[in-house]
Amino acid sequence: MDEKFKRIALDNSDTIVQMWLDEIESLKDGNYTSTISDELFESTNREFVNVIFTSIKSQGATSTVENFSEKIINLGWPLSYITDGLQVFRRVTIDYILSQSEKVDSAFISEVLESVDKWVEPIIRELVNEYSGSWEHIVSLQRVALQELSAPLIPVTEGITVMPLIGTIDTERAKLIMENLLEGVIKNGSEVVLIDITGVPVVDTMVAHHIIQAAEAVRLVGATCILVGIRPEIAQTIVNLGIDLSKFPTKSSLKKGFTRALEITDRKIVDIEGKDNNIDEILGSIQKGQGE
Incomplete structure (x- = not known):
């Protein structure tokens, strides 16, 4: 100037x-x-x-x-x-x-x-x-x-791990889910992984394909994958799209999936005198851990 x-x-x-x-x-x-x-x-x-x-x-x-x-x-x-x-x-x-x-x-x-x-x-x-x-x-x-935060892997008990998914799943996030799953299964020695899609708003062909790939990858490293949180509208969409999810177990809720995971690992929940150790308390502690 x-x-x-x-x-x-x-x-x-x-x-x-x-x-x-x-x-x-x-x-x-x-x-x-x-x-x-x-x-x-x-x-x-x-x-x-x-x-x-x-x-x-x-x-x-x-x-x-x-x-x-x-x-x-x-x-x-x-x-x-x-x-x-x-x-x-x-x-x-x-x-x-x-x-x-x-x-x-x-x-x-x-x-x-x-x-x-x-x-x-x-x-x-x-x-x-x-x-x-x-x-x-x-x-x-x-x-x-x-x-x-998009693909957390939470060890629940020995041999059982939960991955709660919330929001839209795109290709980049699907890759992250796969990496976290495989790394977590090996690190935690997981026998069963529960993938909870309760918070996934839409399950289309692409999302289902990514989930199937993740489940297959988990199977190849010696663990079982259970898909939980399948709401009625999601089930209808999967059927209408002709998506085959028969290769791994599916459950409508995390509670049912956890019960199945215990059966796979030869365990079950029993009541101990003076304590009410039920599945709802265990799942409640999982949700509390997610909030923290």
Whole structure:
């Protein structure tokens, strides 16, 4: 930015900031910021404009820009807040500089526009790049966290493991299910694995194919797979699609599946005097463990 225009902007920063705040405030009711509290909106705006002036004074302040971009992401505000704010700042700065000149011709206007652009555009690029980088990093961390939760393998008792599935199963998640199943069966020495699809909203041909593949993989490493949680509508869909699930046991509920798993491992639940050790308590402890 031309030094003379830079000096005008810095010497009159309070006025320019107030012009910018007034215009940003007028946009609040018509966009995504309408639900934001006035206190948070004003404090963030002042921090934003401080980032801009810090950038021109130091010719780049990466840490300040990075921290502000991360804050906007954590607040859940879109990238347009940054781009709109900078465009408004560019406009009010140009208007103010032009208003301070006694002689305004096309050459002077062109000089002002070029100078302000050279100041604002690097800030836009830096803020957008930092915002995008921070966003990608956060999304990556969330994806990893979701993957860890998407196919949990829970050892219930010796030789019996449960994998509760919730939500849609796509190809990527099916691969994760397969990996977790095989790794868990070997690690826990499982004889029986219960795959609970109670929380899977739709079982189509693709989902059934992935489940069958997982069950077959479990069988190849010496364990038995039982599919549980088959609701009436899911059973009807499976029949209508002609999907063959006859190669491994199926049960309508986790309770029935667990009872069958005990039979396969030559065990059963018995009542001990003074204690009511029944299957409902065991399954209740499983659900409590999932909640924790």
